[in-house]
Amino acid sequence: MSQHPNGIIPLELIxxxxxxxxxxxxxxxxxxxxxxxxxxxxxxxRREAAFKKMKNAxxxxxxxxxxxxxxxxxHFFSLPDLCKSINKGDISPSYVLHAYLEQALEATRKFxxxxxxxxxxxxxxxxxxxxxKGLLYGIPVSIKESINYKDHDSTCGLRKFxxxxxxxxxxxxxxxxxxxxxxxxxxxxxQTLLSFECSNPIYGQTINPLNAKRSPxxxxxxxxxxxxxxxxxxxxxxxLGGSIRFPAACCGICGFKPxxxxxxxxxxxxxxAGQKIIESMVGPLAKDVDSLxxxxxxxxxxxxxxxxxxxxxxxxxxxxYTNTKRLRIGYFENDxxxxxxxxxKRAVRETKELLEEAGHxxxxxxxxxxxxxxxxxxxxxxxxxxxxxxxxxxxxxVIDPNMKYQISICSLPEAMKKFLYYILKPFTYRDEYxxxxxxxxxxVLLCPSIGPxxxxxxxxxxxxxxxxxxxxxxxNCPAGVVPVTKVTEEDEEELQxxxxxxxxxxxxxxxxGVTGGVGLPxxxxxxxxxxxxxxxxxxxxxxxRLVRERxxxxxxxxxxxxxxxx
Numbered sequence: 001m002s003q004h005p006n007g008i009i010p011l012e013l014i015x016x017x018x019x020x021x022x023x024x025x026x027x028x029x030x031x032x033x034x035x036x037x038x039x040x041x042x043x044x045x046r047r048e049a050a051f052k053k054m055k056n057a058x059x060x061x062x063x064x065x066x067x068x069x070x071x072x073x074x075h076f077f078s079l080p081d082l083c084k085s086i087n088k089g090d091i092s093p094s095y096v097l098h099a100y101l102e103q104a105l106e107a108t109r110k111f112x113x114x115x116x117x118x119x120x121x122x123x124x125x126x127x128x129x130x131x132x133k134g135l136l137y138g139i140p141v142s143i144k145e146s147i148n149y150k151d152h153d154s155t156c157g158l159r160k161f162x163x164x165x166x167x168x169x170x171x172x173x174x175x176x177x178x179x180x181x182x183x184x185x186x187x188x189x190x191q192t193l194l195s196f197e198c199s200n201p202i203y204g205q206t207i208n209p210l211n212a213k214r215s216p217x218x219x220x221x222x223x224x225x226x227x228x229x230x231x232x233x234x235x236x237x238x239x240l241g242g243s244i245r246f247p248a249a250c251c252g253i254c255g256f257k258p259x260x261x262x263x264x265x266x267x268x269x270x271x272x273a274g275q276k277i278i279e280s281m282v283g284p285l286a287k288d289v290d291s292l293x294x295x296x297x298x299x300x301x302x303x304x305x306x307x308x309x310x311x312x313x314x315x316x317x318x319x320x321y322t323n324t325k326r327l328r329i330g331y332f333e334n335d336x337x338x339x340x341x342x343x344x345k346r347a348v349r350e351t352k353e354l355l356e357e358a359g360h361x362x363x364x365x366x367x368x369x370x371x372x373x374x375x376x377x378x379x380x381x382x383x384x385x386x387x388x389x390x391x392x393x394x395x396x397x398v399i400d401p402n403m404k405y406q407i408s409i410c411s412l413p414e415a416m417k418k419f420l421y422y423i424l425k426p427f428t429y430r431d432e433y434x435x436x437x438x439x440x441x442x443x444v445l446l447c448p449s450i451g452p453x454x455x456x457x458x459x460x461x462x463x464x465x466x467x468x469x470x471x472x473x474x475x476n477c478p479a480g481v482v483p484v485t486k487v488t489e490e491d492e493e494e495l496q497x498x499x500x501x502x503x504x505x506x507x508x509x510x511x512x513g514v515t516g517g518v519g520l521p522x523x524x525x526x527x528x529x530x531x532x533x534x535x536x537x538x539x540x541x542x543x544x545r546l547v548r549e550r551x552x553x554x555x556x557x558x559x560x561x562x563x564x565x566x
Contacts, residue, residue, distance in 0.1 A: 036159060036398055040202050043162060047203070050117040051108075054101055054185075057122050061098045066129070069095035079139065079233055081289035086138040093128055093138030095122065097182060100140040104185055104231035108211070111216075113202045113225040115145050115153055116186040124182050132187055135298035137180030142232035144220050145186045146193060146269045147282070149173055154269035157191035157200025159397045160268065170267020170280055171307045172236060178303040187222025187235070190402065192393065193270060196246060196459030196466070197402035198222060203457070208250060209418035210520060214453040217247035223285050224251040234295055234309065238268060240280040241378075242450070242469025245481045245525065248285050250453035252521030254290045254540065255285045256480035257473070258533050261297055264308035278473045289482065289541040293321055296533065320534035325541060329355060330365030332440035337370040337467040339501055341514055342494035343487045344448040346521040351446060351484050354546040359482065365445060367471070368436050373429045374467050378474060402460035437529065444539040445527040448482045458513030464506055472527050479538040481523040482543045492518050 061067065061436040069091045077085065085091045095524050108114035121140070128138060143149065146156050148166035155161040174185055185307060191200035198221025199205035206221050209229040220237030224247035232566035237244045239257040248255025260279045270280060284295040297316035305313040331352050333345040352362050387410035399407055437445070448468050472479040500507025526543060528536035 022418055031046060032396055033398060036201075036396065038171055039159065039162060043202055043388060046509060050119075051105065051114075053104055053119050053399070057117075057119065058098055058101050058105075060122065061094050061101070061125065064093050064094045064126075064256070067094045067098070068092035068506070069099070070352070076302070077233070078288050079286060080294050082233060082455060083136065083139065083294070086309070087133065093182070094125055095151060095277050096138060097125055097140050097184065100232060101184065103228060103229070104393055107226055107229035107231035111207050111225050111229060112204055112207050113187055113206050113216075113222040113231070113238075113260075114142075114185045114223065115188050115204075116184065118149060118152065118184050119158045120150075121182045122182040124177065128180065128182075131180060132178075134179030135294065136176065136234075139181045139234060140184045140224050140232065141181045142185045142223060142224055142235045143173065143174055143183050144186055144235070144237045144300070145189045146219075146238060147172060147186075148267040148269060149186065151181060152186065154186075155200075155202060156193050156269055157189055157202055157400065158393055159202075160393060160395070162202070164191065168267070171264035171304065172267065172299070174307055175264075175299055175301065175304045176236070179298040179301070180235075181298070185226070185232070187220075187226055189220070189222060190218040191400040192390065192396075192403065193219040193238075193240070193243065194406065194463075195219060196242075196462055197401055197436065197456075198225075198247070199402050200400050201398045203308045207456070208453050210252060211453065213455060214517075214520070215456050215459050217250035217252065217453060218283065218459060219243040219247075220255075221247045221250075224248050224253060224255070227251070227285055227287060228253050234291060235285040236282060236295075237285055238270075238282050239473065240282050240470075241466040241473055243280075243464075244283050244285060246450060246466075246480065247468050249449045249451050249481045249521070249523035251296055252483045252523075253285060253287050254289055254292055254370070254480065254482055254544070255283065256296070256533075256537065256540070257281050257283045257478065258296065259530050260473075260476050261311060262314070262478075262531070264304055264311050266308050278470065279476075281473070288471045289480075289537060289544050292480065293534075293537045293541070314531075317534045320532075321538050321541070323538055326359045326361065327355075328361045328363065328441060328445070329446055329539070330363050330437070330440050332362045332365050332367060333448060335367050335370045335447070335467055337374055337470070338465050338510075339498070339507070340468075341451075341498060342493070343449060343485075343491035343514075343517070343522050347451075347485050347524050348446060348448050351524045351547070355446070355543070358542070358546055360542075361467045362446075363440050363442055365436070365440055365442065367447075368432050369429070370467055370471060373433075373471060373474065374464070377429055378470055402457065406463065429565075433444060433475055443528070444532075444535060446539075446543075447525050447527065449523040449525045451522045452487050452517035453456040454513035455516070458509055461509045462506065462513065468525065472525075477527050478530070478531045478533040479527045480536060481525050481539045482540050483523045484543065484547045485522050487517040487520050487522060489518055490518070 223235035228251035
């Protein structure tokens with residue numbers, strides 16, 4: 001294959017160069033993947049070692065002189081009641097921590113929800129008697145994997161964050177400790193945090209504790225699973241497009257996304273740096289609304305305002321939360337962007353009827369231009385850098401199967417992404433939505449929460465279904481979910497004729513994902529105006545109270561909302 005007399009490289013040589021280049025690239029990728037799995041294997045071994053430490057910690061805690069409890073009923077307390085029992089001395093913090101360590105290990109064995117044990121909880125427990133008795137004194141708290149805890153990784157399911165432990169606690173963790181809470185485990189998340197699934201190549205798939213064929217939702221899916229399984233009484237998650245609310249709804253618990261910047265975001269790991277149109281927010285998950293409110297009250301303290309001066313120094317307003325006045329409530333069943341299932345509509349309709357019977361005023365509300373907001377603000381805003389930041393964060397990573405659909409869209413040719421970017425121009429929306437709110441003279445809003453929980457493998461393809469949650473992140477409204485009912489056989493029959501808008505790929509995946517959900521929980525979403533977090537929680541509490549009364553719970557009929565003082 002000598003060079004051509006005219007200096008042109010022979011075609012055969014070009015072919016050899018191309019083949020060698022392709023083989024070299026494949027070899028490099030194979031070596032990179034091999035190294036990745038070797039690294040992941042070490043992380044998983046480290047996690048198994050952490051679980052052994054959990055078991056040892058249980059034995060050591062049980063032998064402490066302060067270990068005191070008369071039953072295993074710690075799992076059946078609400079957070080305020082457990083705080084009162086600890087403060088009265090009826091049950092000891094060591095007993096409570098032991099109980100939740102035991103249940104958490106059992107939960108992760110079944111559902112794969114915990115990724116790390118925080119052995120520092122033992123030191124904190126031993127020093128607790130010297131500490132000031134804060135509002136969460138002696139309460140074990142689980143935290144989402146992406147929330148920084150000193151000397152522990154916050155990987156977000158990404159290779160680039162492995163073996164990069166946090167240099168200090170996040171502000172949220174610092175304040176929890178100041179209030180006497182004991183962070184004890186970190187919980188699983190989807191790769192990149194940008195999915196309604198809860199799986200990543202490092203720690204694997206978390207499954208729904210109510211149905212092993214269903215996802216717990218994402219991205220705070222590990223938190224929701226652990227709480228629903230009884231392995232934690234209070235969890236801290238984060239929410240960008242519904243990442244607290246959707247998992248809470250999937251697992252039949254309560255979750256709350258506060259107004260952005262009501263709580264500190266210092267020390268949260270993510271992969272959307274610089275994106276400002278929709279901000280991620282930290283918030284609580286628990287089995288009841290009083291527990292959410294007590295957590296917010298504990299966090300909104302002088303320690304929070306001192307550690308992060310960018311947080312407005314606004315303490316929790318107990319008077320607003322416990323107010324029993326009748327509310328003027330807007331409601332809708334359909335945002336006209338994503339067609340809800342029959343069960344989602346029924347959940348809103350039945351809750352509306354309960355509220356009307358209780359004397360509240362319900363006003364039909366039509367969300368303005370959600371279709372335009374999603375297509376012209378939300379998606380272009382989240383991916384304004386044309387996915388460069390997201391793709392950079394995945395360099396050298398194995399892509400989780402549940403992320404492949406989203407990544408394929410981000411991998412579109414540059415010319416196509418530019419075309420989409422220019423035809424989807426942002427416009428002012430918040431003012432228009434809030435003007436509609438004011439014109440209806442409503443105080444709070446009742447609307448659907450996506451449900452029931454999706455079948456495994458479907459959530460990663462259904463980012464567009466986030467319209468019911470992400471729109472309130474865009475508007476910076478506090479929002480939370482409360483379980484109100486379960487899917488019925490009648491709902492399932494009606495679902496068979498569901499077509500969505502045009503029966504396209506997304507409509508079909510959505511229908512497939514929610515089909516067969518009889519008996520699974522359904523929630524509604526409660527929303528208030530920005531900075532009206534206490535009013536939102538008050539509304540959630542009222543919905544919870546009325547639903548419990550309808551179900552014939554032990555709570556006396558007509559009981560007013562109680563103070564959350566521990």
